[in-house]
Amino acid sequence: MTAGVVILGASHAGVQCAAALRESGYLGSITLVDVQKDHPYQRPPLSKGFMTGAASAESLCLRGEVFYDAENIDLRLGVQVERIVRDEHKVLLSDGQVLAYETLVIATGSRARPFLEDCAVENVYTLRTLRDAEAIRAAAETTEGPVVIVGGGYVGLELAATFRTHFQRIVHVVEAAPRLLMRAASPALSALVAAKHQEAGTVVHAGRCVTGLEQVNGAVSGVVMQDGEVLPAGLVIKGVGILPNQELAAMAGLDCQDGILVDQYCRTSDSSIFAIGDCCRFPEAFSGRLVRLECVQNAHDQARTVASVISGKAQPYTAVPWFWSDQLGMKLQTAGRWEDGMTCAVRDESEKGKMSFFHFSYSGQLCAVETVNHPALHILSRRMILSGVFPEISQVENVDFDLKRLLA
Ligand SMILES: Cc1cc2nc3c(=O)[nH]c(=O)nc-3n(C[C@H](O)[C@H](O)[C@H](O)COP(=O)(O)OP(=O)(O)OC[C@H]3O[C@@H](n4cnc5c(N)ncnc54)[C@H](O)[C@@H]3O)c2cc1C
Missing domain, CATH: 3.50.50.60 (FAD/NAD(P)-binding domain)
Structure with a gap:
C-alpha cells in the first residue's frame, strides 16, 4: 500500500473529503486525524437544535460509526498533528506516531477568536x-x-x-x-x-x-x-469571530494570509498539499477575489474539488456560496456573497411571512440573494447566480412576476 492521502481535521471538510475520495473511486489509503475525541459531528446544530435540547448529541454525527470501517478509512481521534515535514512527506502526531503521505489535505478549520x-x-x-x-x-x-x-x-x-x-x-x-x-x-x-x-x-x-x-x-x-x-x-x-487554524501550514513554510492560500483546485504553495474549509483562502470564481468562507457549503464543495483532483478528474472550485441560519422562527438563507456598495432590490412578500433582498453589482450582475422563510426562492437564486441569468430589478420587486420563468 502506498502512503496515500492523509487528512488533518475530521470535521465537515475532512470527513467529506474522505467520503468524496471513495465516491470518486480512489482506492489508496485514507487516514483522517483529529485532536477531538468525539466522533466527527455537525457544528451548525450546536447553536440551534442542540442548544434547545431538540437534537441529541448522537443525531449530530456526520457519518455513522460503521462508515469509516466500511469505506476503509483509518479514523484517528484524540491525536493532535504537531508538525508537517514537507521534504520527507510526513506528519508528526502527538502520540509519537509518524504518518507518511503522498497527498496531504489540511482541513484544520478555525477556532474562536x-x-x-x-x-x-x-x-x-x-x-x-x-x-x-x-x-x-x-x-x-x-x-x-x-x-x-x-x-x-x-x-x-x-x-x-x-x-x-x-x-x-x-x-x-x-x-x-x-x-x-x-x-x-x-x-x-x-x-x-x-x-x-x-x-x-x-x-x-x-x-x-x-x-x-x-x-x-x-x-x-x-x-x-x-x-x-x-x-x-x-x-x-x-x-x-474566528481565526483560521493555519499555524501548522505556516510552520511548514506554506503561504498564508489570514488563511492558508490555495488556488482554484485548493492546492497550496506545495503541489502535494491541499487546504479546504474554514482554514483556507481561495480565489473566488465569480469575483476573482481571495476570500475565506466559514460555512458548511464551502467545506463540502472544496472537499469534493480536492477529491476530484486526487482521483484524476480535476474540477476547479466554482460553487456559488450559500449559508443558512435559524433564529426566532426565521429561516435565513443567503445565496452568493453580499458586499458593501451593491444595489438592493426588495421582494416583499411579508403578508406571507417571506422577504427577500436581491443584490446587484454596478454592472447589473446578480451577486447575492438573502431570503427570509423562502427556501424555494433560495434554491432558485443559487441557480440564477450560477447560470448568469439575472432578473431585472422591476421583476424582483413585482411579486406577481414568476422568477422561475427566467430559467425555464
Ligand atoms: C455553533 C456554530 C454554528 C454554525 N452554524 C452554521 C450554519 O448554520 N451554517 C453554516 O453553513 N455554517 C455554520 N457554522 C460554520 C461551520 O460549522 C464551519 O464553516 C465548518 O465547521 C467548517 O468545517 P471545517 O471542517 O473546515 O472546520 P472545523 O469544523 O473547524 O473542523 C476542523 C477540525 O480540525 C481539527 N484540528 C485542528 N487542528 C488540528 C491539529 N493540529 N491536529 C488534529 N486535528 C486538528 C479540529 O479539532 C476540528 O475538528 C457554524 C459553526 C459553529 C461553531
Whole structure:
C-alpha cells in the first residue's frame, strides 16, 4: 500500500473529503486525524437544535460509526498533528506516531477568536465544539441573571434567540460594529433581524464595545462597556469571530494570509498539499477575489474539488456560496456573497411571512440573494447566480412576476 492521502481535521471538510475520495473511486489509503475525541459531528446544530435540547448529541454525527470501517478509512481521534515535514512527506502526531503521505489535505478549520482572555472568571464561554455547547447548556440551567452575548454575528444571534425564547432569560447583544451581522449580511437583512430580536425582548447594543468583565466570588457579574456602563450578567458568551487554524501550514513554510492560500483546485504553495474549509483562502470564481468562507457549503464543495483532483478528474472550485441560519422562527438563507456598495432590490412578500433582498453589482450582475422563510426562492437564486441569468430589478420587486420563468 502506498502512503496515500492523509487528512488533518475530521470535521465537515475532512470527513467529506474522505467520503468524496471513495465516491470518486480512489482506492489508496485514507487516514483522517483529529485532536477531538468525539466522533466527527455537525457544528451548525450546536447553536440551534442542540442548544434547545431538540437534537441529541448522537443525531449530530456526520457519518455513522460503521462508515469509516466500511469505506476503509483509518479514523484517528484524540491525536493532535504537531508538525508537517514537507521534504520527507510526513506528519508528526502527538502520540509519537509518524504518518507518511503522498497527498496531504489540511482541513484544520478555525477556532474562536480570543477576547478578554485575561478575565479568567466562571460562566464565560465561547461556542465552537460539542463540549462548549454542553457547557453552555448546563450553564443556562445553573446560572441566574441576564445573559450577555458579545458579538452580533450569526452564532451569537442564534444563541440570543435561544436564551430569550427557550430559556426565557434577559438577553443583551453587544456589537462593536454599527449594526448586527455587519460582515455577513446586507444592511436591509441586518435591520430586519435586529427588529425581530428587539421584538422578542433582546436588548441590542450596536456600535458599543466591551472592555472588561466584573466578577463576584470568581463568577462573572457584569460586562464593562467602553463608556463605563456595566451591564449586569450571570452568563457571558463571547462570539467575536474566528481565526483560521493555519499555524501548522505556516510552520511548514506554506503561504498564508489570514488563511492558508490555495488556488482554484485548493492546492497550496506545495503541489502535494491541499487546504479546504474554514482554514483556507481561495480565489473566488465569480469575483476573482481571495476570500475565506466559514460555512458548511464551502467545506463540502472544496472537499469534493480536492477529491476530484486526487482521483484524476480535476474540477476547479466554482460553487456559488450559500449559508443558512435559524433564529426566532426565521429561516435565513443567503445565496452568493453580499458586499458593501451593491444595489438592493426588495421582494416583499411579508403578508406571507417571506422577504427577500436581491443584490446587484454596478454592472447589473446578480451577486447575492438573502431570503427570509423562502427556501424555494433560495434554491432558485443559487441557480440564477450560477447560470448568469439575472432578473431585472422591476421583476424582483413585482411579486406577481414568476422568477422561475427566467430559467425555464
Ligand atoms: C455553533 C456554530 C454554528 C454554525 N452554524 C452554521 C450554519 O448554520 N451554517 C453554516 O453553513 N455554517 C455554520 N457554522 C460554520 C461551520 O460549522 C464551519 O464553516 C465548518 O465547521 C467548517 O468545517 P471545517 O471542517 O473546515 O472546520 P472545523 O469544523 O473547524 O473542523 C476542523 C477540525 O480540525 C481539527 N484540528 C485542528 N487542528 C488540528 C491539529 N493540529 N491536529 C488534529 N486535528 C486538528 C479540529 O479539532 C476540528 O475538528 C457554524 C459553526 C459553529 C461553531
